[in-house]
Amino acid sequence: MVTNTASEQVFRVNHYPPCPLLQRLPDSCSVTGFGEHTDPQLVSVLRSNGTPGLQVALHGSAGRWAPVPPDRDAFFVLVGDSLQVLTNGRLKSVRHRVVANSLKPRVSMIYFAGPAPAERVAPLPQLIMGRHIEYRAFTWGDYKKAAYRSRLGDDRLAPFQT
Ligand SMILES: O=C(O)CCC(=O)C(=O)O
Numbered sequence: 001m002v003t004n005t006a007s008e009q010v011f012r013v014n015h016y017p018p019c020p021l022l023q024r025l026p027d028s029c030s031v032t033g034f035g036e037h038t039d040p041q042l043v044s045v046l047r048s049n050g051t052p053g054l055q056v057a058l059h060g061s062a063g064r065w066a067p068v069p070p071d072r073d074a075f076f077v078l079v080g081d082s083l084q085v086l087t088n089g090r091l092k093s094v095r096h097r098v099v100a101n102s103l104k105p106r107v108s109m110i111y112f113a114g115p116a117p118a119e120r121v122a123p124l125p126q127l128i129m130g131r132h133i134e135y136r137a138f139t140w141g142d143y144k145k146a147a148y149r150s151r152l153g154d155d156r157l158a159p160f161q162t
């Protein structure tokens, strides 16, 4: 899907300034740098300057977050909503967010690999094998149209769930 010349590839650089105010607040307080969401595409490949802040939602424990240890020499790969659909839910598009750091700025660079707008996104027959089909087929264009009407934290796959 991403080798198709019409595929959508996005490269984003995020900058999160430090938030010194946090030093005067209890440890339980946080300041949101990037609100919780799942990435829409197939995969996201992230690299940061090594300042902590990225957190992933712990599956099955609502409201609990695990910090992703920062490593400026590592790439962090996230499964996106489209890959969750292709794998019929075997691979999960993890919810994540970024909280501000009190002292250091965070910079992240992310490459998002997405399908072409007309590309059909549907569970792969090889991965269904007698299981319930979790998602109806849609095009990447359909997904984006629905996503533009949603909010960042919404479950953007909900309209396509069977
Ligand atoms: O800055 C980060 O570490 C993550 C940002 C992010 O989740 C995104 O740009 O989709």
Ligand SMILES: [Fe+2]
Binding pocket: 037, 038, 039, 096
């Ligand atoms: Fe993200």
